[in-house]
Amino acid sequence: MPQPAVSAPVLDARDVCKRYPVGGGGLFARGPVPLLHAVDRISLTVGAGETVGLVGESGCGKTTLTRMLARLIDTTEGSILFGGDDLATVPAARFAGHPARAAIQMVFQDAEGSINPRFTAFDAIAAPLRRLNGLSGAPLRARVERAAEQCGLPLTLLGRYPHQLSGGQKARVGIARAVATEPKLLILDEPTSALDVSVQVVILELLAELKSRLGMSYLFVSHDLNVVRLICDRVLVMYLGRIVEEGPAEAVFRAPAHPYTRALVDSVAVPGQIREGPRLRLSGDPKSPIDPDQNACRFHGRCPRGQDVCGSVAPPEVTPGTGRRAFCHLPLMEHA
Numbered sequence: 001m002p003q004p005a006v007s008a009p010v011l012d013a014r015d016v017c018k019r020y021p022v023g024g025g026g027l028f029a030r031g032p033v034p035l036l037h038a039v040d041r042i043s044l045t046v047g048a049g050e051t052v053g054l055v056g057e058s059g060c061g062k063t064t065l066t067r068m069l070a071r072l073i074d075t076t077e078g079s080i081l082f083g084g085d086d087l088a089t090v091p092a093a094r095f096a097g098h099p100a101r102a103a104i105q106m107v108f109q110d111a112e113g114s115i116n117p118r119f120t121a122f123d124a125i126a127a128p129l130r131r132l133n134g135l136s137g138a139p140l141r142a143r144v145e146r147a148a149e150q151c152g153l154p155l156t157l158l159g160r161y162p163h164q165l166s167g168g169q170k171a172r173v174g175i176a177r178a179v180a181t182e183p184k185l186l187i188l189d190e191p192t193s194a195l196d197v198s199v200q201v202v203i204l205e206l207l208a209e210l211k212s213r214l215g216m217s218y219l220f221v222s223h224d225l226n227v228v229r230l231i232c233d234r235v236l237v238m239y240l241g242r243i244v245e246e247g248p249a250e251a252v253f254r255a256p257a258h259p260y261t262r263a264l265v266d267s268v269a270v271p272g273q274i275r276e277g278p279r280l281r282l283s284g285d286p287k288s289p290i291d292p293d294q295n296a297c298r299f300h301g302r303c304p305r306g307q308d309v310c311g312s313v314a315p316p317e318v319t320p321g322t323g324r325r326a327f328c329h330l331p332l333m334e335h336a
Contacts, residue, residue, distance in 0.1 A: 009045040010185050010217045011069065011104075016042050016078035016088070018064050020288055036290050037066040040241035041078070046185060051211065051218040053232035054248060055225060055264065059286070061241045062221050066187050069219065070106045072097040077082045083183075102132040105178035109190035111170040115162045115177075121148075121169075122158040123208065125177045132181055148172075150213070152206060168199040174205070179210060186211075187219045192227070204231060213257035225268045229253045234323075240286050240298040247324030257318065257326035259303050280304060297329065305330045 006039055018039040039061045046052050067073045069080060071092050080087040082100050090098050093168040106129070108114040115124045125144045129135045135143060145155055152171040162170055171191065178186055188207070192200040208231060211218060222228050228235055228249060235249040255263040259280060267277035268293065284302050292298060300310040307330065315327040 004113055009047050010050075010082070011044075011046040011219070012070060012081040013045070014043045014079045014081070015066060016065065016080065017076045018061075018068055018073070019076045034290050037241050037292055038289065039068065040292070042238075042241075042243055044236055044243070044246075046217045046219055047147060049211075049215060049217060050234065051220055053228035053235040054219060054221045054238060055223070055228055056238035057286070058223075060238045061289075062238055063189060065238070066106070066219065066221055067187050070104055070187050071098075071101075071107070096131065102128070102146055102181040103184045104187065105183040105185075106187045106189065107174050107178045107191045109193055111167070111191075111194070112162050112173040114174055116168065117162055120159050120161055121153070121165065122172045124162075124173050125158075125180050128177060128181050130153045143178075144172060144269060147176040148208065150179060151176040167195050168202065171195060171199070171203050175203075175206065175210070179214060179216075182214065183216060185217050185219065187221075189221045190223065191220075193223065200227075207231075225253065225264060237264070240292070241289055242327070243325040244299065244328070245324075247321065251324060255320070255332075257320040257324065257331040258299075258328050259305050259330070259332065260299050261326075262332055297327075 005138055014118040016039055019035040019037055022036050024032040042065060044052070053205065056062055057327045068075050071087055071090065072090045074089045078088060085100065087095070087098070088101060095101055104163065107249050119127070122144055126140055127141055129140055131244060144158070148158060151172045153176055157165065157169060165173065184321060192203050197201060204227065210216065220228065220232055232249040234247065235252050236243050236253070237260065238244070245252060245256065245261045252261060253265055256265055262280045266281070281304070282302055287298065287301065295307070295314055296312060297310040297315045300306050303310065310329050313329070315329050318326050318328060318331045320326060320333055
């Protein structure tokens with residue numbers, strides 16, 4: 001029986017890096033300038049209609065990665081393939097004029113901070129339509145009102161300023177602004193973390209409805225593993241600038257292969273589930289991301305299972321199941 005055709009991913013990032021020089025430099029610098037490796041050779045794909053979760057501790061590089069993918073900042077190395085083009089070759093400062101700008105939109109963690117306080121809700125939603133789609137007049141108003149209605153934002157609120165809106169209403173404005181250009185990929189950076197629990201549920205339901213109705217793909221960044229497990233098809237676990245594990249969300253959270261993933265899962269209460277046996281706990285802080293040892297596991301020194309080999313040899317790739325991979329010398333294969 002012939003196998004069904006597999007469509008090309010909407011986004012295909014390969015070996016993406018972001019490094020920042022640290023400290024002094026210039027004409028009188030002695031020796032090489034230290035580099036902070038915020039994102040270090042990460043590859044990921046997002047398929048058509050897929051929701052991919054990205055999780056990890058604060059400071060691991062999630063936000064830097066998403067801003068590179070959205071072309072808000074430049075990459076140091078790597079490629080970002082989208083619609084047949086390598087977007088990494090287009091400087092972030094000039095990306096506003098690229099056709100893909102309207103097709104990749106972002107919903108930010110701080111809905112209020114991402115809206116110009118001098119803009120009404122209407123102007124906030126209209127801004128990308130004016131700049132990226134060249135709309136004005138009646139067509140602009142029609143598109144803004146349609147986006148507002150799709151996001152459950154009453155049209156009577158379009159004349160209000162951010163300080164006149166509730167947290168949930170500001171979140172809807174941010175989402176409406178992002179979907180107004182009819183993007184193919186929506187990058188969501190902790191879109192519900194600043195909201196009350198009851199409002200979070202409503203916004204998550206809205207995002208699920210919009211994805212189904214508009215056929216978008218999502219890259220969903222969150223600290224809430226329960227939310228990621230609930231709404232994401234796949235998950236990528238990030239630690240100190242690198243992906244340490246990825247695979248189907250349910251499989252990864254049910255049987256983590258990487259000790260870091262296990263520690264994240266063990267730190268979260270799962271509704272209706274009682275864990276048996278000891279939980280894996282972390283101690284200490286992550287290593288410095290400045291000039292990290294490329295011939296060692298980034299998790300070495302903090303991993304309860306670590307051995308000498310972890311500190312001198314880069315971890316190999318292991319495949320604990322279909323569609324899964326992890327990078328570890330001592331994967332938790334017995335739990336798979």
